[in-house]
Amino acid sequence: MITPVLLCGGSGTRLWPLSRKSYPKQFSPLIGDESLFQASARRLAGDGYAAPVVVTADAFRFIVTEQLAEAGIAPGAVLIEPAGRDTAPAVLAAALHLFASDPDGVMLVAPSDHVIPDTAAFNATVQAALPAVRDGRLVTFGISPDRPETGYGYLELAAAPTDDLTPLPLKAFVEKPDAETAQGMLDEGRYLWNAGIFLFSVRAIVAAYRSFAPDMVTAVQGALDGAQSDLGFTRLAADHWDAAPAISIDYAVMEKADNLSVVPFAGRWSDLGDWAAVWRETQDGGLSLSGPATALDCDNTLLRSEVEGQAIVGIGLTDIVAIAMPDAVLIAHKDRTQDVKQAVAALKQKKAPQAEAFPKDHRPWGWFESLVVGDRFQVKRIVVHPGAALSLQSHHHRSEHWIVVQGTAKVTVDDEIRLISENQSVYIPLGAVHRMENPGKVPMVLIEVQTGSYLGEDDIIRYEDVYART
Incomplete structure (x- = not known):
């Protein structure tokens, strides 16, 4: 069984304004009806694959589980990075997590924002790499180039690749070239695009880190040893994690290792970098x-x-x-x-909110968006998932009106609890302790009208929260 390791902590700023720090491109349906993350998880599911390990940021943890549930995939583990440290610590965290239970297992590391339309061809390529993995090799996958691309790094082979998916020795990593150099490499035929996808045994990659990045092993192992379980997530310990350098796995390990092999993939591939x-x-x-x-x-x-x-x-x-x-x-x-x-x-x-904040603010219970913002008022559309509930909370500076337009809301206002159905409303006075829940089987939608001297999202006092945000 191969354990997929999905990396999904990046921000993808080159696809702004669709991709932003608060909701990056991997969670958007850029191509087709499902997100890039869902397509990646589905590609690495089924026969021969174990449940995926996902490495992501705290802000995305509920988005990850929600989208996996929509795709019908249960994660084996979701590791929460206290801060983004590039790919080397993220891969190592997954490897050490797997090492504790199955040091001889095989892991496939893949970014969660790539497009690979031919799933069968890709999985055949992965299977072709397994003999090299069993021999202790660290395998990377190279994409057969069809143009002189200057936005990708390259893998240099000793000889031109063949069509039989044979693992080949890697001669060198090549940085992103200029246009003339890229054309020359394309003409020569010995260069592949570096896809950043890897296959290796857990034991082999941990050994490589111990050889070439021992301080990182100490830091990441400490982060795992001090990790806390939080609503099913594994939250890595920040004090140890912060000691790990921010560096890619290419620089930290791959460029130093002498047991690398490359398997060419001739199918369509894109990292949707712009x-x-x-x-x-x-x-x-x-x-x-x-x-x-x-x-x-x-x-x-x-x-x-x-x-x-x-x-x-x-x-x-x-x-x-x-x-x-x-x-x-x-x-x-x-x-x-x-x-x-x-x-x-x-x-x-310019401190423009559009730089990083997505128009829809995704929360563990659903999402909301601002429809109209005035000097002392704001109108929002709020969508609550079936069975979900907002925190029990109050505000110092604003009162609220809620009008249900779809579904049914279970509303708590101080000591009163009642059901509000479509076209009914409820008033939340300033300072009242309140909560809304969706007890139904369909998404609940309401329009919220806020009025007051300050309408910021930080004017919330939480008393109870099923998502441990108090």
């Missing part, structure tokens, strides 16, 4: 349209509306990317989409 990559994966006849989008006399253009009922129209556009969100719009030349991160940095300097 909007140009999304266009390549979704375009039909040069156009990629998503949502209520219309293109007139446009060529090589991506138009995407993420706002229900908001149309986006392009006329006479060539090589343009336009993304419409409820609170932000991106318009860029397709050749400049790698520079979107500069726009995010500029917005952060």
